[in-house]
Amino acid sequence: MEKVIIIGSGPAGFTAALYAARADLAPVVFEGFMSGGMPGGQLMTTTEVENYPGFPDGGISGPDLMAKFRAQAQEFGATCYQEDVDSVDFSPTTFKVKADSHEVEAHALIIATGATARRMHVPSEEKLWSRGMSACAVCDGALPIFRDQPLVVIGGGDSAVEESTFLTKFASKVYLVHRRDELRASKIMQQRALENSKLEIVWNSVLVDAEGDSLVSGATIRNVVTDEISSIACAGIFYAIGHDPNTGFLDGALATDEQGYIVVRPGQTHTSVEGVFACGDVVDKVYRQAVTAAGTGCAAALDAERWLSEKGIE
Numbered sequence: 001m002e003k004v005i006i007i008g009s010g011p012a013g014f015t016a017a018l019y020a021a022r023a024d025l026a027p028v029v030f031e032g033f034m035s036g037g038m039p040g041g042q043l044m045t046t047t048e049v050e051n052y053p054g055f056p057d058g059g060i061s062g063p064d065l066m067a068k069f070r071a072q073a074q075e076f077g078a079t080c081y082q083e084d085v086d087s088v089d090f091s092p093t094t095f096k097v098k099a100d101s102h103e104v105e106a107h108a109l110i111i112a113t114g115a116t117a118r119r120m121h122v123p124s125e126e127k128l129w130s131r132g133m134s135a136c137a138v139c140d141g142a143l144p145i146f147r148d149q150p151l152v153v154i155g156g157g158d159s160a161v162e163e164s165t166f167l168t169k170f171a172s173k174v175y176l177v178h179r180r181d182e183l184r185a186s187k188i189m190q191q192r193a194l195e196n197s198k199l200e201i202v203w204n205s206v207l208v209d210a211e212g213d214s215l216v217s218g219a220t221i222r223n224v225v226t227d228e229i230s231s232i233a234c235a236g237i238f239y240a241i242g243h244d245p246n247t248g249f250l251d252g253a254l255a256t257d258e259q260g261y262i263v264v265r266p267g268q269t270h271t272s273v274e275g276v277f278a279c280g281d282v283v284d285k286v287y288r289q290a291v292t293a294a295g296t297g298c299a300a301a302l303d304a305e306r307w308l309s310e311k312g313i314e
Helices: 010-022 041-045 062-075 158-167 187-195 290-310
Strands: 002-007 028-030 079-081 085-090 095-099 103-111 115-117 150-154 173-177 199-202 205-211 218-223 229-233 236-239 243-245 276-278
Touching: 002 010, 002 095, 002 290, 010 028, 010 041, 010 062, 010 103, 010 290, 041 062, 062 079, 103 290, 150 158, 150 229, 158 173, 158 187, 173 205, 173 218, 187 199, 276 290
Parallel strands: 002 028, 002 103, 028 079, 103 276, 150 173, 150 236, 173 199
Antiparallel strands: 085 095, 095 103, 115 243, 205 218, 218 229
16 A cells, blocks of 8 residues: 555656655656656657756756656655556545556545647648647747747637737747637737737638648648638747646546636645645646646645645554
């Protein structure tokens, strides 16, 4: 019987593992393998991370950052399995986690499975992802390859308008491509978009493909009314079409909101099931940053440690 199991890796999962390990809880971490993306979370598909504190000399690559997170957690005693969790048995006294080749029981459980950015799966997406294509303008928009260049954002909701507006700080021009003739964003967000001189909305249009060999050089779009195909020269294409929290394996055992994000107590990481805690992007649909995920991973480990102590489990 283990004290705590952590499901998920990334900044939240590995920070929870680090804090739990330093508290002598000997956490077992199921990092994932294929479900919800590769182990290490969304940073594994990010080239340069310039906004994580502590790396002043040009930042650090996403995979390198996650390798450091993992190594530090293991240094203090975390056991890591790169396996997908198939199911969790939420019995009244313990939690049984079934994965590809391990079945582990624990007194406490921390969920840090993150959320997956929705993609459009256009033909060149796999080749050009992280080479000018991204699903996080706040994470990547300030990179040198995008500065003073035209950029394209796909979407029409609040997130799309917010990310488009953010990108106008760095881009020469931002094209917001939306499949309808009006935005889904709130009125105040629409007003901001329409009044921004560096932001142009391309109505009734969808992305057909990304252009470029090693880096994005343009976006091929189709007008859904006229069926006309055109091209927008740009250095980057940003998806802002939403995220899906990775909670399918929980089979509805924890309370979630209407979008599927795990609900926790305000200001804490306790879920609707006693002894189960959640952190990172599986909870957070607002900020979705590595540093905020790491912060909630810390909180989840501290909450779990205190809960175990209250139960007399040392």
